[in-house]
Amino acid sequence: MILRIQKMIFDFPKNEVAGGGFRPWNPAARWIVFAAWGLIVLAAGCGGREPPGAADGGRLRVVATTTVVADLVRQVGGDRVTVDCLMAPGIDPHSYKPTPRDADRLAGADLVVASGLHLEGKLTDLLERLGRSRPVVLVGDSLPEADLITAGGGLFDPHVWFDARLWSHGVAPVAEALATADPAHASAHRDRAAAYAARLVSLDERLRTQIATIPEGRRVLVTAHDAFRYFGRAYGIEVVGVQGTSTESEAGLADINRLVDLVVSRGIPAVFIETSVSDRSVAALREGATARGHDVGVGGTLYSDSLGGPGSGAETLEAALEANTSAIVEALADRSAPRAEDAP
Numbered sequence: 001m002i003l004r005i006q007k008m009i010f011d012f013p014k015n016e017v018a019g020g021g022f023r024p025w026n027p028a029a030r031w032i033v034f035a036a037w038g039l040i041v042l043a044a045g046c047g048g049r050e051p052p053g054a055a056d057g058g059r060l061r062v063v064a065t066t067t068v069v070a071d072l073v074r075q076v077g078g079d080r081v082t083v084d085c086l087m088a089p090g091i092d093p094h095s096y097k098p099t100p101r102d103a104d105r106l107a108g109a110d111l112v113v114a115s116g117l118h119l120e121g122k123l124t125d126l127l128e129r130l131g132r133s134r135p136v137v138l139v140g141d142s143l144p145e146a147d148l149i150t151a152g153g154g155l156f157d158p159h160v161w162f163d164a165r166l167w168s169h170g171v172a173p174v175a176e177a178l179a180t181a182d183p184a185h186a187s188a189h190r191d192r193a194a195a196y197a198a199r200l201v202s203l204d205e206r207l208r209t210q211i212a213t214i215p216e217g218r219r220v221l222v223t224a225h226d227a228f229r230y231f232g233r234a235y236g237i238e239v240v241g242v243q244g245t246s247t248e249s250e251a252g253l254a255d256i257n258r259l260v261d262l263v264v265s266r267g268i269p270a271v272f273i274e275t276s277v278s279d280r281s282v283a284a285l286r287e288g289a290t291a292r293g294h295d296v297g298v299g300g301t302l303y304s305d306s307l308g309g310p311g312s313g314a315e316t317l318e319a320a321l322e323a324n325t326s327a328i329v330e331a332l333a334d335r336s337a338p339r340a341e342d343a344p
């Protein structure tokens with residue numbers, strides 16, 4: 001077990017950035033950030049870090065990259081951790097660039113938890129460097145490789161949290177890292193982790209049951225970008241991203257026509273948008289379908305790479321997965337049901 005944890009914490013991604021889904025940095029910018037980061041890490045090392053949690057009533061200072069991993073750390077760490085999340089709700093982690101303030105936040109962390117599998121494409125090198133001076137957990141990289149979906153270029157699809165059961169395997173590595181950093185409360189971290197993993201497994205069963213209520217022919221999830229492949233595989237719904245995996249290039253006319261064919265021939269009543277992605281392609285798809293006599297509604301906005309902000313009711317992964325699934329079932333199950341866009 002200890003060996004496995006060591007490997008999980010210190011071993012860096014199985015997959016190298018090699019012309020895959022994530023653009024390498026401009027070499028000059030890369031060098032500057034490397035140099036700056038080196039100084040920060042050096043300064044932190046030379047200055048002598050305070051003992052874990054010394055400044056915060058004994059609680060561990062954990063820096064998480066995305067809202068999804070911040071939630072995971074809160075669920076496992078409970079009141080023993082103070083979680084600082086680098087990315088605010090609604091931020092796209094694929095394109096997020098670290099700020100100088102982020103470097104300070106990371107330098108002061110007892111533990112860093114990231115989603116991994118190159119989701120945080122522009123943070124990968126910083127996280128690797130940071131991993132030499134303090135524990136860094138990459139949740140996605142700790143999951144069984146056989147369960148990951150390949151994404152081309154030697155990379156894996158990083159959107160693993162959409163499969164609640166698969167994500168539950170990432171709970172123990174976080175608990176072990178917390179237990180190592182906070183040994184006095186190790187059993188409490190492990191107990192909360194076991195309870196949370198069990199909740200994710202029962203959520204997994206609930207989501208599958210809900211998706212199964214959609215008539216089989218209409219179990220097609222058309223979204224703005226291709227973030228839902230794990231969700232589709234886990235819960236039995238075909239997934240089509242209008243813009244593929246890239247959020248920056250517009251879908252071509254041929255792609256739109258292919259999707260118009262799909263929604264018209266299958267009678268798909270609704271497609272979905274995402275807060276962080278332009279809905280232009282989705283609008284073109286709907287226009288194309290209308291021109292062929294088939295009205296396609298907008299089934300709602302799905303939480304994809306970020307959870308909801310305060311007051312959204314989707315501040316946790318469990319709530320976000322429930323909200324997405326309810327929106328999908330409501331929009332696809334009953335053709336006569338009112339759609340979000342029909343509301344005044």
Ligand SMILES: [Zn+2]
Nearest residue numbers: 094159227305
């Ligand atoms: Zn994404």
